[in-house]
Amino acid sequence: MQDSDAAVIARAQAGDKDAFRLLVERYSRAVYRLAYRMTGNQQDAEDIVQETFLRAYKQIHRYESRSAFGTWIYRIASNCAIDLLCFRKRYEADREQIDVIDFERSEAVAAGAAQVPAQDRLVYAAELKRRVAAVMAEMSPQEKMAFVLRHLEGQSIEEIGAALGTGPSATKNSIFRAVQKLRKGLEPVMSSLR
Amino acid sequence: MKHLTEEELILLYYGEPGGRPEAEEHLDRCSNCYERMLALQRLLNSFAAPEVPDPGPDFESRIWQRLEPMLEEVKRPWWRRLPRIVWLDLPPKRVLAASAAAICLAVVAFFAGRTVPNTEPTPQTAASESPVVLERVLVLAVGDHLERSQRMLAELVNSGEKDLPDLTYERARARELVQANRLFRQTAAREGDTSVASVLDDLERVLVEVAHAPEDISPRQLRELRRRIERQGILFQVRIVGDRLRRQQAAQHEAEETL
Numbered sequence: 299m300q301d302s303d304a305a306v307i308a309r310a311q312a313g314d315k316d317a318f319r320l321l322v323e324r325y326s327r328a329v330y331r332l333a334y335r336m337t338g339n340q341q342d343a344e345d346i347v348q349e350t351f352l353r354a355y356k357q358i359h360r361y362e363s364r365s366a367f368g369t370w371i372y373r374i375a376s377n378c379a380i381d382l383l384c385f386r387k388r389y390e391a392d393r394e395q396i397d398v399i400d401f402e403r404s405e406a407v408a409a410g411a412a413q414v415p416a417q418d419r420l421v422y423a424a425e426l427k428r429r430v431a432a433v434m435a436e437m438s439p440q441e442k443m444a445f446v447l448r449h450l451e452g453q454s455i456e457e458i459g460a461a462l463g464t465g466p467s468a469t470k471n472s473i474f475r476a477v478q479k480l481r482k483g484l485e486p487v488m489s490s491l492r
Numbered sequence: 493m494k495h496l497t498e499e500e501l502i503l504l505y506y507g508e509p510g511g512r513p514e515a516e517e518h519l520d521r522c523s524n525c526y527e528r529m530l531a532l533q534r535l536l537n538s539f540a541a542p543e544v545p546d547p548g549p550d551f552e553s554r555i556w557q558r559l560e561p562m563l564e565e566v567k568r569p570w571w572r573r574l575p576r577i578v579w580l581d582l583p584p585k586r587v588l589a590a591s592a593a594a595i596c597l598a599v600v601a602f603f604a605g606r607t608v609p610n611t612e613p614t615p616q617t618a619a620s621e622s623p624v625v626l627e628r629v630l631v632l633a634v635g636d637h638l639e640r641s642q643r644m645l646a647e648l649v650n651s652g653e654k655d656l657p658d659l660t661y662e663r664a665r666a667r668e669l670v671q672a673n674r675l676f677r678q679t680a681a682r683e684g685d686t687s688v689a690s691v692l693d694d695l696e697r698v699l700v701e702v703a704h705a706p707e708d709i710s711p712r713q714l715r716e717l718r719r720r721i722e723r724q725g726i727l728f729q730v731r732i733v734g735d736r737l738r739r740q741q742a743a744q745h746e747a748e749e750t751l
């Protein structure tokens with residue numbers, strides 16, 4: 299029978315490395331998925347997973363069972379992802395940005411593309427991608443994180459607040475600002491948004 | 493009732509509480525707000541989660557293999573970590589010789605990069621990692637330097653308060669590292685690798701601070717120093733660049749093997 303999280307955590311807190319390994323095995327894929335959505339890059343996502351569990355290991359004695367272990371580790375992962383994004387923003391601004399837009403299935407993209415002649419569609423798609431990248435780069439890491447968690451991971455504002463360590467109104471504001479930036483950046487090219 | 497704000501529309505879109513109770517009803521009756529809601533839907537529906545590539549069946553064990561040696565470092569008390577530190581194992585004269593060798597290596601790497609025309613074809617894999625590929629010797633030397641800096645700072649940050657009565661060792665090592673760092677930073681900047689250069693720039697500031705920390709540092713000063721190191725996230729940054737250089741080095745190695 300599988301040991302419960304609580305039992306495994308208690309052993310890990312007592313310094314049992316095998317128990318900690320069990321936690322890594324149980325939660326690393328979830329952390330990876332979140333990290334990938336934040337960075338759009340497998341290597342970066344794995345770096346975040348590694349850093350997350352390294353930080354978790356150092357702080358494991360501070361974990362209290364009031365919140366689920368998953369929420370706790372998500373919070374650490376969010377911080378790592380934000381650190382990495384800050385790092386990228388600062389040092390590697392020219393790096394290619396992630397694709398979060400589903401170009402194939404987007405109604406607005408299709409409507410916009412319908413208005414340009416067929417031979418210009420590639421140019422249109424490239425312009426759209428460029429604008430999405432520009433908007434994503436303009437978002438602060440917190441805004442991006444809040445948007446990814448709300449929109450792509452389907453988490454509630456309450457859960458996001460717990461993950462980012464922000465209150466409800468600050469969390470909402472991060473999401474509002476992210477959506478506003480998207481709208482302002484894409485309105486000119488997605489004509490059906492008007 | 494006034495028209496709905498964009499914020500209220502966003503909350504409605506996500507089904508989040510917090511808007512006015514009559515907001516939904518208003519949306520049904522007001523064509524202006526309804527149109528704005530449709531536009532918002534079209535915008536947000538365009539953003540779908542990209543497929544997350546499967547990291548492979550060995551993902552968990554790969555992560556653990558990378559993680560485990562780092563956990564060892566965290567757990568070991570500082571006096572047991574000391575013998576692992578090369579600088580402190582060596583008698584003072586050899587420390588000097590070793591650091592001189594490191595500096596020579598950097599200088600040689602720099603001139604090799606500058607004066608010897610690169611006739612070998614540049615491997616694509618390595619070129620895609622960085623705008624300008626650092627000479628392999630430099631890659632090796634910088635990677636090694638980052639590793640040592642990271643270890644020193646990690647020890648400083650991770651050790652308990654009682655474990656660290658004074659900073660004699662750390663200061664001495666930081667002074668060595670500052671000298672090497674300066675050379676590497678200048679070389680990286682000249683070679684056009686801006687991301688390595690700016691990480692080294694930040695690292696240098698931290699190293700200088702450690703090198704100049706008071707010998708009889710108070711627990712409070714030490715706590716503040718640690719907090720500054722942690723807040724800057726320099727350790728994580730150094731690890732990222734270190735990993736990148738290691739991958740670059742591995743790619744170069746692989747490319748050479750296949751030639």
Ligand SMILES: [Zn+2]
Pocket residue numbers: 494495496518522523524525526
């Ligand atoms: Zn209205």
